[in-house]
Amino acid sequence: MSTTIRTQPPPRLRRLPGHGLTDVALARLFIAPSVLVMAAVVLFPIGFALVTSLRSYTRRQVDGFAGLANYATVLSDPAFWAAMRFTGLFTVTSVALEFVIGLAFALLMNHARRGRGMTRAVILVPWVIPTVVAGQMWAFMFNINPGFINSLLGLDDFNWLGSAGWATVTVIAADVWKTAPFAALLLLAGLQTIPAELYESARMDGAGAWQRFRHVTLPLLRPAIMVALLFRTVDAVRVYDLPQVMTGGAFGTESLSMLVRQFIVITPDPGIGAALSTITFALVLGVGVLFVSQIGRSMVEGGSTR
Amino acid sequence: MSTVNGTRVRRRSGGEWLHDGLLVVVFLWCLAPFVWLILTSLKQGDAALNDPDLLQGPFGLGNYVAVLAQDFALNMRNSFAVASMATLLSVSIGVMAAYALARLPVRRRIALMTGVLAASLFPPVALVPPLYEAWRTFGLLNTYEGMYLAYVSFSLPLVIFIMSTFFAAIPRELEESAKIDGASALQAFARVILPLAIPGVVSAMILTFVTAWNEYLLASTFAPRNPEIAQTVPVAIATFTGAVEYQRPIGTITAASVLVTIPMIILALLLQRRIVAGLTAGAVKG
Amino acid sequence: MMQKKTWIAATAASAMAVGLAACTPSGGDSAESGEITWAIGGARSQPGAAHDQIADLWNEANPDTPVTVEALPESADEAREQQALVLQAGGSEFDVLGLDVVWTGEYVENDWIVELDDLRGELDAAVLPGPMESSSWSGSLWAVPLNTNTGVLYYRTDLVEEAPSDWEALCQAASELDDSMSGYIGQGARYEGFTVNWLELYWSAGGELYNEDQSEVLFDVDTATEVTSFVAEATQNGCFAPGFNTAMEEESRIAYQSGDVAFMRNWPGPYSLIAEDTESPAHEATAVAPLPGFDGNPGVAAIGGFNNAISAFSENQEVAKDFVVWAATDPEVQQILAENSTLPVLSSAYENSDDPLITQLGEVLQTAQPRPSVPAWNEISLEIQSTIFPAVNGEMDPRAAAEQLAEFLEGTVAE
Known part of the structure; x- marks a missing residue:
């Protein structure tokens, strides 16, 4: 905790110890608190889950060592593959839509001349509504009884949440509505790191709007795009609230996290639950490593090319 | 200043019309469901609430009165305290780590970033039982600390990643010239780089604050009851029940959602100026 | 200059937050003896x-x-x-x-x-x-x-003279209703309520899950298939309202209270809400009756x-x-x-x-009959939801679903 004091406002800086710190020592000092917090809060539960996944349980009581049997059970469970299918479809579709819409919002906000402040506040509205409430709201609006969306669209008795494909579409739509602003905010932060002169000189060189976007914005926005995609993807793979509240997992909308919750809360078998979490974790981590290596590379490049 | 076109002569072109049209789309996208939320929260009585016609009255403030009669102000206080602490902690330590990762000589940079990220990737549902046991042992159940400590670990990776890319985009020459002027590494960071990164810091703060403000799963496990102690807003909303078993109290739920959204909008309005401020070309020149 | 101000403001806000959050307010009381x-x-x-x-x-x-x-x-x-x-x-x-x-x-x-x-x-x-x-x-x-x-049947006294005694009579009455109305709604969404509603039908048709001390499975595949096929058909032909497969207790009540259906299975709880809603077509025209059965036999409620x-x-x-x-x-x-x-x-x-x-x-x-309070009840209920629910919605063959459920139930006893 004592290290946090060192980020206090500049005026007192001169009197602080650490004036003569080397870069390497400073780096260690700066990274230590984050590593400590992550280790203290998260490492223990993850270790706990890994151990749990190797044990066999009868309901909530341990009754022995299971080896990899829990993993075998999970991998041979059709419910797992169904959840994988939904989670994959949900992730790809919702992240793609959120990225495109979020980027459009971010560009719009970055170039807005009028109502900029209002737009920036308004765009946060979907995102600040608690997910549990947003899920209930959309479920209520889409539900055939009383049928707000149906009466709005002039559909009589269309059962959005009660038919196979449409249930998935509805859940994805709610997620895109809710999280596109998050992507927009991340991308907006990235857009602001692009110096205006670059656009000016591109304009001087006769580049059109599309060319400026293609050759100035996109390459320089790459790190921010990677961060936005990374965090949207790892969140989407772990999606829980929206499908849980909106469909309860009916009509092929059960996600991996919902299945994990089933084995932890509804039909408790901690061994299976932990094995399933570990598999989900491995998946998410695989996606994460791909992104991080990209981000790390672009960071190093970004720092050295200028 | 940083904004492009800021000084151009006003003249409504086709592009501007398109631009304004798109803004309208954004407003509709974000606000239409919110309008539904507000109108629904003003509806009185079961019949109006369950009528598919949004303008079916009677309207009134009854739902808000009911919500405020349920210690909801205390829930708001708890949420505000927990989210503020989570934001303060994760942004302050996250910014330092991000700077180190982006600029300072760190060995195994990518491994470290992956490690920090990985630690937050476990499905939260699976963290609940072990964390509950640990928190119980340390007496952290039903405390602010129990919640914001967990939230810091959730949001730190996001802060670190946003800020690293932000720092990486700031030209190295700035630090180098500061050091030539005799500043230490710490001074170069605190005096030259950090002020330039304020827009990024504000974005990270908003993201962290809202994430903590909305979190339900851990909050409902660590402080499920007692608004006077630590129960947060989403948990309180989930405990709303109707007068009769199974009745969905959509009126009070929507009223409560409107109440929690308003301070967020005010916060966003206040902070949005900071997002635009400074950085990039203008700041570098200065 | 702007940055400095910002930083100070942020620090001040943070300090406020620390002051506010430094300690969790203490509330609640420590347990005294006898409490x-x-x-x-x-x-x-x-x-x-x-x-x-x-x-x-x-x-x-x-x-x-x-x-x-x-x-x-x-x-x-x-x-x-x-x-x-x-x-x-x-x-x-x-x-x-x-x-x-x-x-x-x-x-x-x-x-x-x-x-x-x-x-x-x-x-x-x-x-x-x-x-x-x-x-x-x-x-x-x-x-x-x-x-x-306990589950009961709500019905509209202004639309039918008396409560239907079996499902055939209910669907018959439903087919004679005005086109703007559906016949029946119950708890058909995929959750515990679905299990309850389906079990009531299965019990009413003479089926059982276990013997008295839950040591032996008495599940009857034929009865289960029949009952499941009945629901699947009733959903298809409009006897059951279109929202049946997403309805829980609350959605059922909304549909009934707004006059969309003539019959509803629900608990007695919502009765007062319906009776108090003076704008509802069901107001003053609602009565409750025992659930319908099959072939003239009375229904069994959970x-x-x-x-x-x-x-x-x-x-x-x-x-x-x-x-x-x-x-x-x-x-x-x-x-x-x-x-x-x-x-x-x-x-x-x-x-x-x-x-x-x-x-x-x-x-x-x-x-009325309790669901068996066996330790594995949630597993059984989920299995019913993952076999019978798709069958009712035309995504699985009713007999195959019943057979899969039977196999699962045998496994709970063998343990």
């Missing part, structure tokens, strides 16, 4: 609602051993999980546990609750047999009933409700025992429950009531 905590979920646990009134009544008569209500979530899964987290850690925070009728076996197997056979003498004669059965597991009594509940069990980790088990027996047998307590849209477990509450609805519900309860 007991009653952890129970649901709408009736809200401040001032039925459970609070019951606690007040107890506290007036027993000021030395007061009871406090810990209101758990209305969702059964979440309420159970909150109890489980405390009990799994051996916590003594909860003394009396409000158990959904299907949790008994699981709690016994986890050694979370104490056996209560010595209380039988005070209860057997006074309390309804169905709730007593749901409080028992492997021959012993583990909980004391608090309130019960039992719901809460039983009170005593935590194995409670430090006040004697007081807790007095409290749970009192709650089950005190006429005033049972009267409070009856006034709060739920059903008493005290037999005399039905005999002495001058409310015709209560008398009628008392009759339904005579034949």
